[in-house]
């Protein structure tokens with residue numbers, strides 16, 4: 001078992017969705033809580049990283065709610081990961097966004113055995129697509145993350161190329177990775193859901 005902090009990325013603008021995705025609900029549960037629950041069994045501390053406007057709405061729970069570092073506010077998911085790493089020190093960090101409401105803990109259960117040095121990042125690959133925001137990172141990636149951000153580079157996939165020891169884990173089940181960006185995505189997946197269960 002690794003010692004990990006859990007990072008829930010919740011500082012996005014949700015422009016395409018039209019309202020904060022973190023608080024959209026499914027079966028009465030906000031999206032962000034689905035992300036928290038998926039990480040809960042594996043982490044020593046849960047860190048929700050968000051922005052000033054959304055922070056008050058997370059209320060109190062078994063998590064810390066922090067803001068992106070001031071100089072990187074609104075700089076995207078990498079800023080969220082880095083801000084959490086700067087604030088709380090752990091050997092490993094398990095990361096999940098707030099817009100994957102079908103995420104479940106098994107995704108992380110499958111990745112955990114690969115978290116062994118010199119591996120620095122364990123990234124699921126689903127249908128040939130890397131999912132670097134649903135991943136586990138070693139603390140040693142922090143320097144390259146800092147460099148990326150200081151150069152104004154926000155691409156998660158570009159950053160991944162800077163990490164020497166990435167372990168990709170192919171996953172068959174697509175459902176936990178369904179990403180909601182628009183209301184339309186949400187309605188479509190809700191409608192299809194019965195068929196997928």
Ligand SMILES: Nc1nc2c(ncn2[C@@H]2O[C@H](COP(=O)(O)OP(=O)(O)OP(=O)(O)O)[C@@H](O)[C@H]2O)c(=O)[nH]1
Nearest residue numbers: 009010011012013014015016074075076080097098
């Ligand atoms: N902490 C933090 N999280 C972010 C930031 N930008 C995006 N995220 C999170 O990263 C995940 C993926 O975000 P996206 O869907 O790419 O962006 P978004 O801003 O939420 O949505 P759009 O405005 O529609 O692009 C979500 O969980 C977001 O909440 C940021 O600047 N800081």
